Amino acid sequence: MAKINIFWHRRDLRIHDNAGLHYALTDGLPVLPIFIFDSNILDELEDRNDPRVTFIHDQVTKLHAHYHTYGSTLQVYYGTPEEVFKSILENYEVNGVFTNRDYEPYATARDSALENSLKTKGVGFFTFKDQVIFEAGEILTKEGEPYKVFTPYKNKWLEKFRQLGVTKYDCEADLKALLTIEGREIPPLSQMKFERTKLNLPTAEVSDALISNYASKRDFPAEHGTSRIGVHLRFGTVSIRDLVRRAQQLSERWLSELIWREFYMMILAHYPRVTDQAFKPQYDRIPWLNDETQFDQWCRGMTGYPLVDAGMRELNATGYMHNRVRMVVASFLTKHLLIDWRWGERYFAEKLLDFELSSNNGGWQWAAGTGTDAQPYFRVFNPQSQQEKFDPELNYIRRWVPEYGSPDYPDPMVPHKEARLRAIETYKRALSQN
Structure with a gap:
C-alpha cells in the first residue's frame, strides 16, 4: 500500500489560502483530506437544533463538492478523533497528519494526546498557523x-x-497532489441526532x-x-x-x-484559567447575588429596559446580537443584577452563532470589570442613555420589543441609580479585602 498524508480540516473549512493544506499538498505524497464531526464536542450540546451544527454541515458539504471537482474527496467521519484515526490507520499507510493549530483548551489537549498516539505508530503530526x-x-x-x-x-x-x-498560500495550484478516491457519504445530521435549524445563516460576503x-x-x-x-x-x-x-x-x-x-x-x-476564573484574581471575591428568577428575566428579554430586552430577544431569535448591545446586556447582568459573568458567558456560548471561546470570555470579563484591560468596575452602562445615543428613533427596539410603550411591557426590574450604587459598593468592599 502506497504511503499518503492526511490533511485534517477543523476550523478551516476552505481550500483557498489554507496554510496547513498547502504544506500537506507540497510534501511529496498523495493527500487525503478529512473532517471529523467530533462526538466529544457534539455530545456536549444540549440544543438538538443548534444552528452551528447545521452551519458546519453545510460548509463541509460545500467543501466535499469542491474537492470532488478535482477528482478527490473529503472523507467525513462522525466519532471521537481517537476512534477515527484508529480506523484510518487500519485502512491507509499514513506518513503524516497535517492540520492547522487550534488554541482552545480542549483542542490543545486533544492534539497533544493524538500526537503522542500517532508517534507510537511512526506517524508524524504537523501543525501550522492559519486562523x-x-x-x-x-x-x-x-x-x-x-x-x-x-x-x-x-x-x-x-x-x-x-x-x-x-x-x-496558493493551494489551488497544488491540488494535483490530492489522492484520487471515491468519497464516503457525509453523515446526515439525523445520524448525529441533530435537526436542521430554521434560522437564516449569514453569508461570508x-x-x-x-x-x-x-x-x-x-x-x-x-x-x-x-x-x-x-x-x-x-x-x-x-x-x-x-x-x-x-x-x-x-x-x-x-x-x-x-x-x-x-x-x-x-x-x-x-492564561487558560480565565475560562472559569477572573483574569484579576481579586475579582473572584465579589459576592454575586445570582438570583435565578432575575437571570431568567434577563435571558427572556423581560427586564423592563428596552435596549437590554431587544438585544436578548434578538439573540434568542437569530443567534446573533449587535456588538454594542452585547456590552450593554453584559454590563446590565453583572452590574445591575450582580449576577456572575460566568452565567452570562455560558448563555451566550449556547446561543451565539459566532461563539468564540476567547472573545466571548474576554468580552464578558471586560464588561464585568474582571478581565484584562477591562472597563473599571465603577463604570456602569446606563441602558437608557445608551438607548438614546445609539437607537434614538427606537427602530431597533420596535423591531424586537413591539409591546414597548404599552401596558404589556414590564416596569424596570431594578432602578438604574440604586443598582449602579449597589454594584459599585459591592465591588469596592470585595476588592478592599486583604
Missing part, C-alpha cells in the same frame, strides 16, 4: 511577557505586520462599502453596519489573511476589531 496572523508567543513585551493591555499589544502587532507582511463605513455605523444596532462574519471566522470558511488585507485598505477600525480577536486568543493561550 490568526500572530500566535500568542509572537507578540510579547520587551521583557518577553504577554501584553495585558490592548493598545500597546495592537501597536506591536501593527509594527510586526508592517515588517513581515502576510503570506498567501462583506462589501467594501460596509467595511469602509464600519467606523461610523458600527455602534447603531438598527443599521446594517457590522459584517456578521464572526461565524465564518470561527470555522475558517474565510481567510483571516484576506480579511486583514482588506481591512488595511478600507478601515482602520475594522482592522482593530480583528486585532482584538487575536488579543483575546493570546490571553486565553497564556
Whole structure:
C-alpha cells in the first residue's frame, strides 16, 4: 500500500489560502483530506437544533463538492478523533497528519494526546498557523511577557505586520497532489441526532462599502453596519489573511476589531484559567447575588429596559446580537443584577452563532470589570442613555420589543441609580479585602 498524508480540516473549512493544506499538498505524497464531526464536542450540546451544527454541515458539504471537482474527496467521519484515526490507520499507510493549530483548551489537549498516539505508530503530526496572523508567543513585551493591555499589544502587532507582511498560500495550484478516491457519504445530521435549524445563516460576503463605513455605523444596532462574519471566522470558511488585507485598505477600525480577536486568543493561550476564573484574581471575591428568577428575566428579554430586552430577544431569535448591545446586556447582568459573568458567558456560548471561546470570555470579563484591560468596575452602562445615543428613533427596539410603550411591557426590574450604587459598593468592599 502506497504511503499518503492526511490533511485534517477543523476550523478551516476552505481550500483557498489554507496554510496547513498547502504544506500537506507540497510534501511529496498523495493527500487525503478529512473532517471529523467530533462526538466529544457534539455530545456536549444540549440544543438538538443548534444552528452551528447545521452551519458546519453545510460548509463541509460545500467543501466535499469542491474537492470532488478535482477528482478527490473529503472523507467525513462522525466519532471521537481517537476512534477515527484508529480506523484510518487500519485502512491507509499514513506518513503524516497535517492540520492547522487550534488554541482552545480542549483542542490543545486533544492534539497533544493524538500526537503522542500517532508517534507510537511512526506517524508524524504537523501543525501550522492559519486562523490568526500572530500566535500568542509572537507578540510579547520587551521583557518577553504577554501584553495585558490592548493598545500597546495592537501597536506591536501593527509594527510586526508592517515588517513581515502576510503570506498567501496558493493551494489551488497544488491540488494535483490530492489522492484520487471515491468519497464516503457525509453523515446526515439525523445520524448525529441533530435537526436542521430554521434560522437564516449569514453569508461570508462583506462589501467594501460596509467595511469602509464600519467606523461610523458600527455602534447603531438598527443599521446594517457590522459584517456578521464572526461565524465564518470561527470555522475558517474565510481567510483571516484576506480579511486583514482588506481591512488595511478600507478601515482602520475594522482592522482593530480583528486585532482584538487575536488579543483575546493570546490571553486565553497564556492564561487558560480565565475560562472559569477572573483574569484579576481579586475579582473572584465579589459576592454575586445570582438570583435565578432575575437571570431568567434577563435571558427572556423581560427586564423592563428596552435596549437590554431587544438585544436578548434578538439573540434568542437569530443567534446573533449587535456588538454594542452585547456590552450593554453584559454590563446590565453583572452590574445591575450582580449576577456572575460566568452565567452570562455560558448563555451566550449556547446561543451565539459566532461563539468564540476567547472573545466571548474576554468580552464578558471586560464588561464585568474582571478581565484584562477591562472597563473599571465603577463604570456602569446606563441602558437608557445608551438607548438614546445609539437607537434614538427606537427602530431597533420596535423591531424586537413591539409591546414597548404599552401596558404589556414590564416596569424596570431594578432602578438604574440604586443598582449602579449597589454594584459599585459591592465591588469596592470585595476588592478592599486583604
